[in-house]
Amino acid sequence: MPLEPIRVVVTGAAGQIAYSLLYQLAKGDVFGPDQPLYLHLLDIPVMMGVLEGVVMELMDCALPLLLGVVPTADPAEGFKDIDAAFLVGAMPRKEGMERKDLLAANVKIFKVQGQALDQHAKKTVKVLVVGNPANTNALICSKYAPSIPRENFSAMTRLDQNRAQAQLAARFGVGIDNVRNVIIWGNHSSTQYPDARFAVVTKDGGESRVADSAADAAWLQDQFISTVQKRGAAVIAARKMSSAMSAAKAACDHMRDWWLGTTGDKYVSMGVISDGSYNTPKDIIFSFPVLVKDKQWTIVQGLELDAFSVQKLQQTGQELNEEKEEALAVCQD
Ligand SMILES: NC(=O)c1ccc[n+]([C@@H]2O[C@H](COP(=O)([O-])OP(=O)(O)OC[C@H]3O[C@@H](n4cnc5c(N)ncnc54)[C@H](O)[C@@H]3O)[C@@H](O)[C@H]2O)c1
Numbered sequence: 001m002p003l004e005p006i007r008v009v010v011t012g013a014a015g016q017i018a019y020s021l022l023y024q025l026a027k028g029d030v031f032g033p034d035q036p037l038y039l040h041l042l043d044i045p046v047m048m049g050v051l052e053g054v055v056m057e058l059m060d061c062a063l064p065l066l067l068g069v070v071p072t073a074d075p076a077e078g079f080k081d082i083d084a085a086f087l088v089g090a091m092p093r094k095e096g097m098e099r100k101d102l103l104a105a106n107v108k109i110f111k112v113q114g115q116a117l118d119q120h121a122k123k124t125v126k127v128l129v130v131g132n133p134a135n136t137n138a139l140i141c142s143k144y145a146p147s148i149p150r151e152n153f154s155a156m157t158r159l160d161q162n163r164a165q166a167q168l169a170a171r172f173g174v175g176i177d178n179v180r181n182v183i184i185w186g187n188h189s190s191t192q193y194p195d196a197r198f199a200v201v202t203k204d205g206g207e208s209r210v211a212d213s214a215a216d217a218a219w220l221q222d223q224f225i226s227t228v229q230k231r232g233a234a235v236i237a238a239r240k241m242s243s244a245m246s247a248a249k250a251a252c253d254h255m256r257d258w259w260l261g262t263t264g265d266k267y268v269s270m271g272v273i274s275d276g277s278y279n280t281p282k283d284i285i286f287s288f289p290v291l292v293k294d295k296q297w298t299i300v301q302g303l304e305l306d307a308f309s310v311q312k313l314q315q316t317g318q319e320l321n322e323e324k325e326e327a328l329a330v331c332q333d
């Protein structure tokens with residue numbers, strides 16, 4: 001039986017992340033090689049000319065799964081009957097800015113899009129927020145879409161997870177697939193806590209916990225964490241533009257695992273609504289290790305936190321609480 005087509009929206013569709021993302025979506029990398037889809041491309045009116053070019057290119061890719069494209073500047077049309085949403089459209093930060101400096105500029109976009117999702121999307125829609133500050137934008141989006149379950153909103157920390165996994169693979173001299181269960185806790189910001197204490201490396205046919213390697217202990221606690229925390233800024237400094245290819249790949253990884261499920265005991269990090277697990281503040285979008293089955297995520301429980309980790313989780317949780325307060329104030333203006 002052929003699968004029913006789905007509708008997927010990408011906002012910021014004329015921007016640089018979308019330029020990498022759309023091809024991967026349209027060729028079946030995320031929803032599966034047999035899943036036909038319609039792509040809704042939302043951007044702002046001034047970008048409609050550029051978007052026309054993107055539509056031409058998608059057509060010229062000649063991809064069998066892509067049944068149609070809906071380019072628009074109207075959120076009502078963009079979010080109509082949507083099954084999955086990639087909310088990318090927002091201003092990226094420039095050199096010297098913190099991601100939270102974007103808050104005032106970007107958070108109102110997510111209020112409007114939350115309202116449009118609430119009115120026009122399917123109630124089962126899975127929403128991935130990429131635009132920064134991603135965690136707080138996701139929270140605001142969910143707040144303004146009260147008819148959609150809060151569990152259906154997530155923020156992207158998969159790029160941080162991929163960065164952490166790549167750092168470990170390079171350090172331990174193994175392929176990327178031979179590293180699993182590194183965790184990103186908290187905010188997609190420089191307070192995030194990349195945690196390798198439970199990460200497992202497969203090498204020469206055996207498995208070992210990276211944390212058991214005494215030779216790497218200082219590196220893990222220091223350079224590893226700061227490299228991952230500051231990687232976005234390092235890319236901006238080098239490229240003079242924020243990460244795009246790797247961000248698009250991470251968005252695909254995030255949504256694919258949410259849509260199709262995780263495998264075995266291999267967990268992934270997603271920014272999701274906090275239920276207070278691991279003593280984190282409730283009702284913020286906090287990145288946790290999760291497992292996914294039947295399109296539902298559950299937070300991995302029972303991981304032991306040492307004093308260092310407790311302090312790191314507190315710090316990033318506090319930043320998210322502060323962002324939340326500021327965002328709520330901006331939305332009331
Ligand atoms: N979570 C992450 O890991 C991660 C990684 C990389 C980038 N980002 C963030 O993703 C966002 C997009 O980055 P980019 O490099 O693609 O930026 P970009 O400037 O190339 O593209 C952004 C696009 O969004 C559009 N846009 C602006 N307001 C909009 C609105 N209200 N509705 C629809 N579209 C709108 C713009 O017109 C533009 O085409 C930034 O906020 C960036 O910081 C997040």
Ligand SMILES: O=C(O)CC[C@H](O)C(=O)O
Nearest residue numbers: 093099132232233242243
């Ligand atoms: O703002 C940034 O840090 C750059 C975009 C993105 O958040 C990233 O992690 O690469």
